[in-house]
Amino acid sequence: MTATMTRPTADASAATQGIRLTLDGVTYRYGRGHAGVGPLDLRVDAGEFLCVVGPSGSGKSTLLSLLAGFLRPQAGQIRLGDTPVRGPDPRLTLVQQEAALFPWRTVAGNVAFGLERQRLPRAERDTRVEDTLRLVGLGGYGPRRVHELSGGQRQRVSLARALAVRPRLLLLDEPFSALDDRTRTVLSDELLSIWWSQKVTVVFVTHNLEEALALGQRVVALRGGEMVLDGAARELNVARLRETLEG
Numbered sequence: 269m270t271a272t273m274t275r276p277t278a279d280a281s282a283a284t285q286g287i288r289l290t291l292d293g294v295t296y297r298y299g300r301g302h303a304g305v306g307p308l309d310l311r312v313d314a315g316e317f318l319c320v321v322g323p324s325g326s327g328k329s330t331l332l333s334l335l336a337g338f339l340r341p342q343a344g345q346i347r348l349g350d351t352p353v354r355g356p357d358p359r360l361t362l363v364q365q366e367a368a369l370f371p372w373r374t375v376a377g378n379v380a381f382g383l384e385r386q387r388l389p390r391a392e393r394d395t396r397v398e399d400t401l402r403l404v405g406l407g408g409y410g411p412r413r414v415h416e417l418s419g420g421q422r423q424r425v426s427l428a429r430a431l432a433v434r435p436r437l438l439l440l441d442e443p444f445s446a447l448d449d450r451t452r453t454v455l456s457d458e459l460l461s462i463w464w465s466q467k468v469t470v471v472f473v474t475h476n477l478e479e480a481l482a483l484g485q486r487v488v489a490l491r492g493g494e495m496v497l498d499g500a501a502r503e504l505n506v507a508r509l510r511e512t513l514e515g
């Protein structure tokens with residue numbers, strides 16, 4: 269999949285929508301055992317694209333749940349910009365592995381979901397929905413029912429729903445892992461151009477090392493809930509990542 273992936277070139281003039289993410293000593297343990305994550309220290313710059321890799325059970329989902337505010341750290345602090353994250357936060361959105369769409373809503377209705385809380389005027393909301401659908405390659409799909417869509421199209425809707433609210437931090441949890449290789453490559457390419465045009469901060473979790481190196485500017489590796497590597501993607505390769513993860 270890496271062969272066709274092209275990273276957009278730098279455009280220093282674009283405004284930054286993204287926000288800085290900081291973790292200071294963040295720790296979460298399930299029960300009395302040692303399973304969980306931390307203490308984790310991490311700083312992701314505004315507009316940076318970070319990939320998090322690690323084998324099953326290494327803590328990737330726990331980390332994302334902490335970032336998304338579904339779990340509260342038992343020690344340490346997570347901040348967006350200068351403000352602590354204390355629960356679900358309107359400045360961030362999450363795209364999960366399986367597109368959890370509302371089957372009773374149209375495509376447009378699904379994308380509009382997060383906007384309903386923003387109380388935008390109807391016309392502005394409709395324009396935002398259609399613009400976001402176009403951004404993910406689904407212009408004109410608004411009136412369709414979600415059961416008429418392919419897996420890749422459903423995941424595009426999921427991405428559009430997350431982007432429509434213009435998040436400053438976009439969290440993605442293995443978003444393309446259920447898709448075939450070709451669709452995954454196309455969507456990965458599109459995600460890169462969306463990231464670049466929106467200048468959003470991205471944290472992308474995957475167990476696929478090639479995917480992490482192709483997408484991320486930076487890659488963090490977790491093993492046993494601890495961060496065992498943090499480096500620029502261009503200075504890493506699959507062998508190095510594998511060696512680190514296998515310890």
Ligand SMILES: Nc1ncnc2c1ncn2[C@@H]1O[C@H](COP(=O)(O)OP(=O)(O)OP(=O)(O)O)[C@@H](O)[C@H]1O
Pocket residue numbers: 298299303304322323324325326327328329330331475
């Ligand atoms: N609800 C829970 N109760 C107890 N232990 C849990 C719970 N959820 C996760 N764990 C444990 O915490 C550790 C980290 O799990 P986590 O799901 O974050 O890993 P992961 O890297 O996302 O794995 P996978 O790639 O399989 O999804 C594992 O040891 C796991 O067994």
